[in-house]
Amino acid sequence: MFPPRQDVLRLMPEIILSLSGILLMLIEPFLSGARRTLIVTLAALGSGLALVSTIYPATLPGTAFSGLLRIDGFSVFVHVVVEAVAFLVIIGSADYLDREKIQHGEYYALVLFATVGMCVMAGAAELMTAFVGLETSSISTYILAGYRRDVPRSNESAMKYFLLGSFATAFFLYGIALLYGATGTTQLARMTFPTTPGRERLLDLGLGLMLVGLAFKIAAAPFQLWTPDVYEGAPTPVTALMASGPKAAAFALLLRILATVGAAGTFWFWALWVSAALTMFVGNLAAIAQSNVKRMLAYSSISHAGYILVALAAAAASDQVELGVAAVLYYLAVYALMKLGAFIFVSQLGGESERHMEIDDFRGLAVRQPVAAACFALFLLSLLGLPVTSGFLGKFYIFNAALASRLIWLAVLLAINTVIAAFYYLRVIVVMYMRQPNQTWPPAPMPWAVTFVLSIAAAGTFYLGLFPGRVMALATQAALSLPGR
Amino acid sequence: MPISYYLALSAVLFGLGVIGFVFKRNIITIFMSIELMLNAVNLAFIAFGLALGQLQGQVFVFFVIVVAAAEAAVGLAIVIVIARNRQSLNVERINLLKL
Amino acid sequence: MSGNLAQAYAPLLIHLLVALGLSAILLILSSLIGQHRPTREKMQPYECGITPVGDAREPFDVKFYLVAMVFILFDVEAVFLYPWAYVFRELRWFGFTEMLLYILILLAGYVYLWKKGALDWNPSKTQRDRQT
Numbered sequence: 222m223f224p225p226r227q228d229v230l231r232l233m234p235e236i237i238l239s240l241s242g243i244l245l246m247l248i249e250p251f252l253s254g255a256r257r258t259l260i261v262t263l264a265a266l267g268s269g270l271a272l273v274s275t276i277y278p279a280t281l282p283g284t285a286f287s288g289l290l291r292i293d294g295f296s297v298f299v300h301v302v303v304e305a306v307a308f309l310v311i312i313g314s315a316d317y318l319d320r321e322k323i324q325h326g327e328y329y330a331l332v333l334f335a336t337v338g339m340c341v342m343a344g345a346a347e348l349m350t351a352f353v354g355l356e357t358s359s360i361s362t363y364i365l366a367g368y369r370r371d372v373p374r375s376n377e378s379a380m381k382y383f384l385l386g387s388f389a390t391a392f393f394l395y396g397i398a399l400l401y402g403a404t405g406t407t408q409l410a411r412m413t414f415p416t417t418p419g420r421e422r423l424l425d426l427g428l429g430l431m432l433v434g435l436a437f438k439i440a441a442a443p444f445q446l447w448t449p450d451v452y453e454g455a456p457t458p459v460t461a462l463m464a465s466g467p468k469a470a471a472f473a474l475l476l477r478i479l480a481t482v483g484a485a486g487t488f489w490f491w492a493l494w495v496s497a498a499l500t501m502f503v504g505n506l507a508a509i510a511q512s513n514v515k516r517m518l519a520y521s522s523i524s525h526a527g528y529i530l531v532a533l534a535a536a537a538a539s540d541q542v543e544l545g546v547a548a549v550l551y552y553l554a555v556y557a558l559m560k561l562g563a564f565i566f567v568s569q570l571g572g573e574s575e576r577h578m579e580i581d582d583f584r585g586l587a588v589r590q591p592v593a594a595a596c597f598a599l600f601l602l603s604l605l606g607l608p609v610t611s612g613f614l615g616k617f618y619i620f621n622a623a624l625a626s627r628l629i630w631l632a633v634l635l636a637i638n639t640v641i642a643a644f645y646y647l648r649v650i651v652v653m654y655m656r657q658p659n660q661t662w663p664p665a666p667m668p669w670a671v672t673f674v675l676s677i678a679a680a681g682t683f684y685l686g687l688f689p690g691r692v693m694a695l696a697t698q699a700a701l702s703l704p705g706r
Numbered sequence: 707m708p709i710s711y712y713l714a715l716s717a718v719l720f721g722l723g724v725i726g727f728v729f730k731r732n733i734i735t736i737f738m739s740i741e742l743m744l745n746a747v748n749l750a751f752i753a754f755g756l757a758l759g760q761l762q763g764q765v766f767v768f769f770v771i772v773v774a775a776a777e778a779a780v781g782l783a784i785v786i787v788i789a790r791n792r793q794s795l796n797v798e799r800i801n802l803l804k805l
Numbered sequence: 806m807s808g809n810l811a812q813a814y815a816p817l818l819i820h821l822l823v824a825l826g827l828s829a830i831l832l833i834l835s836s837l838i839g840q841h842r843p844t845r846e847k848m849q850p851y852e853c854g855i856t857p858v859g860d861a862r863e864p865f866d867v868k869f870y871l872v873a874m875v876f877i878l879f880d881v882e883a884v885f886l887y888p889w890a891y892v893f894r895e896l897r898w899f900g901f902t903e904m905l906l907y908i909l910i911l912l913a914g915y916v917y918l919w920k921k922g923a924l925d926w927n928p929s930k931t932q933r934d935r936q937t
Contacts (some may be wrong), residue, residue, distance in 0.1 A: 223899045243913050250920030349766055356773045363780050367787065376788045383784055384736055387777055388727055391743035394770065395720060398747050401763065402713075402754035768884050775881035779874040786870050 228285040231292045233274040235340050241267025242333035249326030261315045264329030268308040275300050291346035294702035299343035299473040302554050306466045307336040313565040313674040314458035335361035339470035348397045348407040359386050366455040378454025385447040393434025399427030409481040428488050438471040442499035445523045452519035457568030464522045465557035480703040486537040493534040500527030501638040508645045515578045531631050532619040538626040546700035548618040555615040555685050562678030563600040569671045585658030596675045598650050603682050605646040611685030712753035719746035737781050744774045
């Protein structure tokens, strides 16, 4: 009855993450005084070890735990993205938490638990497993969003995220129930077209409800309303996590359903098409109007969800999902790095209580902190999609996938949106490089931890922009490892 | 008893939950609406399990219940913190962040 | 089908009707026959024989909510014990170790709560300082 040993090994990253999270919670109450170093080291070690242990699932593909999990190249790719995000967020949070006087072990434990949930989502081959993973990651991030508990904005962010998130989860769950009723199973691989006509409608309805639930999680229009508020109110390192990790996991889940359940592609296609177009425009047009950089980045992350949706629609449209799936995966990696870098930079620059978040506060930053400003400019240019940066190649692959699936109009809309986005990204860069420095507040020197995170993100952005070969090969391999329709 | 009766009831409950979520202004009431939606799903799971002659449907309900409890605890905690800081549980007054 | 249905639910329906009818008759009878001399004492809400003090809708101490939250969690987590107990014999050692792991994780949560002072009804001053 015991699961075979390789099943446990396949689950190694999740096990390490959970254990280090539990350990952190257990030692937290016993610590006093010089706690910061120990806590941060433990958390970083836990997420780092999990990242390293991904070698086990990578070398042992197959289904695990009687078909609940499917460990393949796809899940490993998403695992690595999500774990790297957790590792960088943990290191990048330490100084922020010190400044806000909320340096607790629970914070890191919650980040680790959220990562467990995302990892499970990436590997789930069964819908209830996916649901439990989704909830593990969501519930942890609800708490993290309200982590500055004496700050009303943070409270509000947590409340909005919680209410709308649970609302979306209920839709997702109802979708699962209907799919279960229609096909008699929750195993994705065994969901075939039901033969009785009534059941078919159940299947469509279930797929629709699941799409609505996941659209909330990835902040796709018309379900993106919560995003700017939640991202703005949450502590900035948490925003960095929310914008990159859970989004990647939710996209992974969407992709897996799309690639495994035959009916999903045809049924979702138009919804994905419309949502992609809407999401791009809503995100970009609203971002132009923002004066708060954190909020602007929040809207920009909505628009990026739109770009990824284009690739998703491309995957849904054609019989060959690989091109679209690989484009999504590549973009997820690219997007996670640049968005994380941008948010971590903003969290450092914001200073105590996140006071300096207006575009005006960034005046002349290039003079005062040339290296950091250059990093931020790099992230913004990459978000915009300038050549040499990773954002360009990411967009290129999406473009490619869209054209291969003959989604000409969607590709045109993507190009138009890139031009619109130039307005607000370039504005920040102009302010940083061409205005006189702001004299009223001195930007704090960059702590080494933040410098470390920024340099990794910047290096990754360059690497993925200049040498896409290896990662793209991995993404394609991952896409091919999906069972296929 | 045909299964469609249970499903109809479940759909109605789910719909009531959605309506409550959209129109109610008190956080606790909104929260209860979400719980209603989750329980509607539970009913659907059990009905389908019964119709399919599987135990799975009932086991899923356990998972939903436990997850809902965890969600409820976090929700209550958030509500307490807000009540402490703001002295109000009306969502319209919780408007520091513009929507 | 509908005939079956009516038959299956007939006892329930009869029970419902009898219950409603009986209580309605009793209420009507007592209001018709009984004497009514309302006094201040009689009109007070009944609280197990204790004289009510103040408004019943006064806010509760936050501690109650904390206990409620902890209770919900630990109470509901136990739900998995029921199906487990049912198939325990078939699962043998596997089932035992699995449940042991599960309980150990819950125990970790319990230790955390305890050490954080969440179970202390009257936290001492030092603990109160540490919490804030």
